[in-house]
Amino acid sequence: MSWLGRFFAHERLETELDKEVRFHFESQVADKVRVGVSENEARRLTRLEFGGMEQVKEDCREKRGTMWLETIGRDVRYALRRLRGAPVFSCMVVLTLALGLGANTAIFTLVHAILLRSLPVTDPSRLYRIGDQMHCCYFGSFESNDGDFDLFSYDLFRQFQQASPEFEQLAAVQAGGGSYTVRWGDSPAKSLRTEYVSGNYFTTFGVNTFAGRPLSPGDDTKGAAPVVVLSYSAWQREFDGNPNVIGATLHLDQHAFVVVGVAPPGFYGDRVAPFPPDMWMPLASEPVMEGANSSLLQPDTAWLYAIGRMRPDVNLGVLQTKLSGVLRQWMGTLSTFTARGGAAEIPRQHVVLSPAGGGIQKVQQQTGTGLRILLFLSSVVLLIACANIANLLLARSMAQRAEIAVRIGLGATRGRIIQQILMESLILSVIGGVVGLGVAYFGSRAILALAFPLSRNMPVSADPSWVVLAFAFGTSILTGLLFAGVPAWVSSGTQPADAARGMNRSTRDHASIPQRLLLVFQVALSMVLIVCAFLATRSLYNLEHQRTGIETANRYTVQIDLNGPGYTSDRLNGIYREIEDHFSALPGMTAVSFARYLPLENNIWGSCVLLQGHPAPGPKDDCFSNWNRVSTNFLQSIGVPVLRGRGFSQDDETSAVPVVIVNQAFVKHFFAGKDALGQRFGVNDLEFSSAFQIVGVFADFKLEDAHGDVRPLFLRPRGQQYMGYNAPDQQAAEVSSLYLTRMVLQFDRPQQDVEQLVRSTIAKVDPNIPVVRVLSYPAMVANNFNQDRLLARLTEAFGILALLLASVGLYGVISYSAVRRTSEIGIRMALGASRSMIVSLMLRSAFVQFFAGLVIGVPAALFASRMMQHLLYEISSDDPWAFVGSVAVLGVCAAVAALIPAMRAASVDPIRALRTE
Amino acid sequence: MKKTEDKFDLPQGTLDLLIMRVVALGPIHGYAIAQRIQQMSREALQVQQGSLYPALHRLEYKKLLSSKWKPSDTGREAKFYELTVRGRAQLKTETENWTRLTDVVGLVLKGTVEGIG
Secondary structure, X not given: OOHHHHHHOHHHHHHHHHHHHHHHHHHHHHHHHHOOOOHHHHHHHHHHHHOOHHHHHHHHHHHXXXXXXXXXXXHHXXXXXXXXXXXXXXXXXXXXXXXXHHHHHHHHHHHHHHHHOOOXXXXXXXXXXXXXXOOOOOEOOOOOOOOEEOOEOHHHHHXXXXXXXXXXXXXXXXXXXXXXXXXXXXXXXXXXXXXXXXXXXXXXXXXXXXXXXXXOHHHHOOOOOOEEEEOHHHHHHHHOOOHHHOOOEEEEOOEEEEEEEEOOOOOOOOOOOOOOOOEEEEHHHHHHXXXXXXXXXXXXXXXXXXXXXXXXXXXXXXXXXXXXXXXXXXXXXXXXXXXXXXXXXHHHOEEOEEEOOOOOOHHHHHHHHHHHHHHHHHHHHHHHHHHHHHHHHHHHHHHOHHHHHHHHHOOOOHHHHHHHHHHHHHHHHHHHHHHHHHHHHHHHHHHHHHHOOOOOOOOOOOOOOHHHHHHHHHHHHHHHHHHHHHHHHHHHOOOHHHHHHOOOOOOOOOOHHHHHHHHHHHHHHHHXXXXXXXXXXXXXXXXXXXXXXOOOOOEEEEEEOOOOOOOOHHHHHHHHHHHHHHHHXXXXXXXXXXXXXXXXXOOOEEEEOEEOOOOOOOOOOOOEEEEEEEOOOHHHHOOOOEEEEOOOOHHHHOOOOOEEEEEHHHHHHHHOOOOOOOOEEEOOOHHHOOOEEEEEEEOOOOOOOOOOOOOOEEXXXXXXXXXXXXXXXXXXXXXXXXXXXXXXXXXXXXXXXXXHHHHHHHHHHOOOOOEEEEEEHHHHHHHHHHHHHHHHHHHHHHHHHHHHHHHHHHHHHHHHHXXXXXXXXXXXXXXXXXXXXXXXXXXXXXXXXXXXXXXXXXXXXXXXXXXXXXXXXXXXXXXXXXXXXXXXXXXXXXXXXXXXHHHHHHOOOHHHHHHOO | OXXXXXXXXXXXXXXXXXXXXXXXXXXXXXXXXXHHHHHHOOOOOOOOHHHHHHHHHHHHHOOOEXXXXXXXXXXXXXXXXXXXXXXXXXXXXXXXHHHHHHXXXXXXXXXXXXXXX
């Protein structure tokens, strides 16, 4: 019979063992009776010779080798019985652990899903990216101050490809995604996310298609028939998984594309992004879509990331040096980089190879610091929870000391006692772990919604993976052993004699020292969490209540697409006016305006400003200004005043003299605060430096980054085209800037269901114009603070949790010590101590621990808050008010938690106290 | 319990060998094994139940012995042990080892040291 068989045949083996030993006994008795001993005497003698039948059996059982398992089984049953006997205690422990573990696991789920996960592709460890920065989305000059390049033009990408056979495949992917209006047959037009990729994209990742075929290098050649590959989720969502789509012709804007395949389910592209691409298009189709404005054909327009599959055993350092050489050599051939002193900068330019198993690390870089801080803080919560549980167990084991002493007196070994106590906490930690997983599941869903509120089909799921499950399980077991170890050891040291001695009668007990240390530890850790919560909350408040310079109340933002339905530039002014008229006629509408980009939408473009009569700026001069094209009443619609000169008028839209208005930051930066009215400047080339005349100055408002300072900005009027350009690409860019796709609708009162209103109004003008997005302006601004909100809300939750746990811990320890010292208190009161003296006696030790906790906690909090310094907005990481406030909050909670049991202890009747055992 | 001079403790592992030797004679239950060892050793060895049964069970789990429940002489059911094929081989090697060991130990104990005599 095998070992396992013996374990399961337990019952039968027991009966047989009993029968066998009994047979021996009876035979021995019978032999004695046979030689003349009386039956009773024979039994007595045999029993003596046997020396304990149970001992014999026990020795036989041991030989089965299943004893330890049976002991564990017994311990489990025993522990469960004991835990059922103490439901409040058990629930407290499970709940505390579940919250602590849940918080930790929820954060870890996100850390794993966002930071640790590899792309779902073949052998992701061999993927490398040329570049380690996150420049986006179009660049036409030097990229960083230290010369680190990561965004490349198509021309440069091809040079890299030719120079690096070390890459099995090297693919190019569009840095920023785009969207096009897609039509299929008679179905309504929809706006889908797109990404241009090189023809070897799917080969590089080793990914095939779910249906049809992937893109091939043949698709990515000039003049090839335009094709796309759909993502699986877009195929399901937008086309209901209709198999007829594969091979069908879609119209992207006005251009016909054939769907050649659908990517496999789960493949979300080359990076984790809030808006993953719905379709991949070959680079060669970019000129088809963009015409003369195409980036592909511009040798110096950088808009691609390069990611490739490395051959085995490649020396990365050597390859990096080689590619940097290719970069510098390529730059030397372009006047963009050599002109105006740029040549001196070229030797510093280089690329850095970075591992790309997780894809392009954009979201990871944006959220990494915050997530790591949150993981750290949630671990602190878990530690506090552990300390609490250790305290509860300690108190419990103290209460059971008499019982344990009796068991030791009866012969239980120290090991057995420890084993049983550990089993109890192990069971608690497993239950806590399971409940904690539930907390984590809902927690991480809530956190995802907080972190990426506007995302669509983001490939980050809150479902726990095996790694997460293993993490949670491991952590719960580890904490179980951690928090049970101390109490188990302490109580197993009980002397059996103590039981007889009436050890409950005491004024001091050394065993409570671990409890007090745990309390100090809890206060210190809570301090860390509360300070972080204070700082993050204050930072979010500062962000949300800052002066952005724009009014957003009762305003809605609308994004439409005019390229899609095929509006040519000459028809634009007409359609703008028509849309404007329709919306203005709506009841309650105060203002309707158009813009190419909206403030705080997180998207803007810019140019190098060339002032009339000034030499061209060198490579190190900051000549960059954002610019935007807007309709006449745009500034009015977002509540921005014109400070000097004039705003735009209807005449500007069609007049031939190009005019611009600029913000205060522009005046300060380019004119050192001197009068800018009437001055002229241009972009692209010095020969156009007289193109625009400044006619007004408007108040600063934040355009792109709500965390940063206001940058220079100039506005050009809707419809006004500069006719001086002669190069086709410059002309094309000028024309494409005429397409204003954003609208601001200002109502005079709060609105219901604006989206429906917008869609029906636009449909009245032209049903072919797709409405891409309708969003209230405050919601769009709030989207700027997702990370800050996540950090603030979670640190608040952690802080409250920590406060709660620490208070419960303190309360427990004080009330426990009050019970232990009941008779002492009785004696003191009998000798004349007043109630207030008793209260202060009880509080004294609590405050010693509180202050000891602060002594450790304040420096620890300083350390922790410094980690999040650069995530804070307009508040210093050592803000005194945050620290004073935290101490105050913690102090009040500690005082309440300590006062209640202290008062109760003082209210005891001295006679009764003296009688307590 | 009286302790006679000619009874002594068995060296470690010897009990297993004795049990296997006795069982080799034919199917036999535990009580009879103890009796038989006592007889064969001319009362010099008395096997205690406390050592006999754990040893029997250990040998059974090691698959050196097999067992069967059969009626005994008295008519009561008893657990009869038998040597397995493996047990028989084990008995053979262990008996050889034992004989060699006692021979060698005997040689040393009886012999004279060269150079002294």
